[in-house]
Amino acid sequence: MSFVIDFFEGGLLNLSLGPLIGVFLIATFLTVLAVTIYLHRCMAHRGVDLHPIVSHPMRLWLWLTTGMVTREWVAVHRKHHARCETEEDPHSPQTHGIGKVLFHGVALYRVAALDPEVIEKYGHGCPNDVPERWFYRHSALGPTVMALLDLALFGVHGITFWALQMIWIPFFAAGVINGLGHYVGYRNFTTDDTSTNLVPWGIPLGGEELHNNHHAFPSSARFSMKRWEFDIGWAVIQGLSAVGLAKVRRVAPRLLRDEAASLDAETLRAVFAHRFTVMSDYCKHVIRPLVREEYARAREALGASKGQIRRLMTGDQRFFDGAKRRRLSEVLSSNGRLAEVYEYRLRLQALWDRSTTDPEALLASLRQWCREAEESGIASLREFARSVSAYRLATA
């Protein structure tokens, strides 16, 4: 009898609180790594291929700890990229509200995952083998097995252990990344969405913290882009790849500057691949200095603070409410020079939003943009236009 009571108190392992917390953190971190490496980088974006020795345990572990079905997760996530920040985005804080995405992210995920059209359109290329059909598709079964395992290993503490395991991914992936990763943090790239990098060191969430970098280069297996950023998911992929258990298919190309280069097809390639970097450079080197200059020169006429003007002119109008849009148009109509650089910004953006993919026509448009900008009366704009030709992609 006392054996039964002992068993229910501590389970087979009979761990005290410290080691129990340690095991919990390792277990949840393994789930985070499986989400970012297997579901996200390998299946949804095809940035890396995994050896079956790695992918099978990851699938099993995801089934046990989350019950998420690969095809559903992949489809919902691909739709997020394809319809980002629109009404059709499954979990945009812009359209659903940050509170809803942060705390009810799973409900939003479920709605999209249960839509057969979403699965049909975005769920291609996912496993349909025997383990998938017999076990992994039954999403309630995995967590049930996990509950029994937790109970056996940790006794009564296993119930709390299991409950926390079950809310870990829904809160941190569906809530924090999908919510806060489109809400707070810093942006390396002026992407056409509101994605942000939460912190430069992506460790607890497996590198998913670098969400703005990921939106700029979705199919890149590496999420870190700057020298000071760290992506633990990428470190694990490199480790696996070193021992032949992973094959990296795509990483974001590095952007270089060759000041002696002339504006040619190579420039066009670099400008298109790194269009969000180019736009960030434009905001940094053209809009910001001019806002400072005009604010010092004609503060009264502008009717807004320097920071406000900067945010209005470097932000994306699609995500502005009526008041912000009005303020932007007031600022632009009160200052011709600011209006001019804003106009050039829209024209530059229109270049890569154009439907044509004819490289000759695109190169001609880029050259024309640079020529006209170089003839403008605004020094920072002229300077930027002259520097465009130096953009190059690293060859290796």
Ligand SMILES: [Zn+2]
């Ligand atoms: Zn996103």
Ligand SMILES: [Zn+2]
């Ligand atoms: Zn993604």
